[in-house]
Amino acid sequence: MPSPSSTTTADPAASAAPCLPEDVRRVACVGAGVIGGGWAAHFLARGYDVTAWDPAPDAAVRLRRLIAAAWPALEQLGLADGASQDRLTVTTTLEEAVAEAQFVQESAPEKLDLKRDLLARLDAAAPAGTVIASSTSGYPMTDMQTEAADPGRLVVGHPFNPPYLIPLVEVVGGERTAPAAVDWASRFYAVAGKSVITMDREVPGFIANRLQEALWREALHMVASGEATVAEIDASITEGPGLRWAVMGPMLTFALAGGEGGMAHMLDHFGPSLKSPWTRLEAPELDRALYDAVVAGCEEAADGRSIADLVAERDRGVIDVLRATGRLPRSAEEATR
Numbered sequence: 001m002p003s004p005s006s007t008t009t010a011d012p013a014a015s016a017a018p019c020l021p022e023d024v025r026r027v028a029c030v031g032a033g034v035i036g037g038g039w040a041a042h043f044l045a046r047g048y049d050v051t052a053w054d055p056a057p058d059a060a061v062r063l064r065r066l067i068a069a070a071w072p073a074l075e076q077l078g079l080a081d082g083a084s085q086d087r088l089t090v091t092t093t094l095e096e097a098v099a100e101a102q103f104v105q106e107s108a109p110e111k112l113d114l115k116r117d118l119l120a121r122l123d124a125a126a127p128a129g130t131v132i133a134s135s136t137s138g139y140p141m142t143d144m145q146t147e148a149a150d151p152g153r154l155v156v157g158h159p160f161n162p163p164y165l166i167p168l169v170e171v172v173g174g175e176r177t178a179p180a181a182v183d184w185a186s187r188f189y190a191v192a193g194k195s196v197i198t199m200d201r202e203v204p205g206f207i208a209n210r211l212q213e214a215l216w217r218e219a220l221h222m223v224a225s226g227e228a229t230v231a232e233i234d235a236s237i238t239e240g241p242g243l244r245w246a247v248m249g250p251m252l253t254f255a256l257a258g259g260e261g262g263m264a265h266m267l268d269h270f271g272p273s274l275k276s277p278w279t280r281l282e283a284p285e286l287d288r289a290l291y292d293a294v295v296a297g298c299e300e301a302a303d304g305r306s307i308a309d310l311v312a313e314r315d316r317g318v319i320d321v322l323r324a325t326g327r328l329p330r331s332a333e334e335a336t337r
């Protein structure tokens, strides 16, 4: 859990927020599907009180089921003192959910008009100054903050699925966001156990999603043109570059492709031959045939495993990778060293 308020000093950069990031105790999660539920699980495991609201009639049941399914993985990661699924309150109105929130994470469907209206409602209902973050996977905050009375406190806090296991969150403001709100959110996420990349401008697609989109575009293109199957695309990453990327990003990985000469030799050696792939890449048409091929390919790849089976398998695998790469202690003995 974050340290108590007496150990922190006032920070003028965050003076608009009602409390310091280290002092947050109550977080609201608005929208409680895959990502909102994942955020709720993360914040509960970190010892926060969580209030959640979602308009779907079965939302509370779904949310509690998602958190219960995530909890074994979270126990392996190590729960904060006092962390409990019982610290979740599912409210019947949005206003109740955010009334006492010290931070709000919005994870509603990716529809621009919906986000605009919802962020304005959250802004009207949340305590003055409380920072409100959107999980959007691509809308610039400038486009979402248009209806809010206090757009200065609205930021993007883009997570990766599942937010309770993948450390990264990308933080960026919009044209009308106060820089102090971006700083506050970045600090809060770090206190709450996330790895934070803070952008100083609205990068289209943020950073990680922009990279994923390039890969995904090519994957779809290859399926559409019959160049590769869904299974081959997945295996090409899990049996190939994906193994390296958990250890070292694409830049340092390719620096090693240059041997002793590092990136300079890699560029001298391969640069001219790499230019042709960059210039021939094009976006595929997501037509019915491609849609069906990708869905059927994924069903075949799942080979009878349910979504719940795959979630559990992914969670176990990610925890193993976090351990193997030293991001988590490898054993109970190492944890106490």
Ligand SMILES: NC(=O)C1=CN([C@@H]2O[C@H](COP(=O)(O)OP(=O)(O)OC[C@H]3O[C@@H](n4cnc5c(N)ncnc54)[C@H](O)[C@@H]3O)[C@@H](O)[C@H]2O)C=CC1
Pocket (backbone or CB within 6 Å): 030, 031, 032, 033, 034, 035, 036, 053, 054, 055, 056, 059, 106, 107, 108, 109, 110, 114, 118, 135, 136, 137, 138, 158, 159, 160, 161
């Ligand atoms: N699924 C993913 O891998 C990722 C999604 N995101 C972003 O997270 C956000 C949520 O996406 P998912 O959780 O995947 O969607 P989802 O469809 O699983 O969940 C959305 C939830 O929002 C609720 N909802 C509908 N209308 C609402 C409203 N007016 N106010 C509040 N809640 C409402 C729905 O009942 C549903 O439970 C989107 O902005 C998405 O781009 C970000 C990172 C990864």
Ligand SMILES: C[N+](C)(C)CC(=O)CC(=O)[O-]
Pocket (backbone or CB within 6 Å): 136, 137, 159, 160, 161, 209, 212
């Ligand atoms: C598919 N997606 C664009 C919604 C994915 C993300 O935004 C991040 C992730 O979890 O990979």
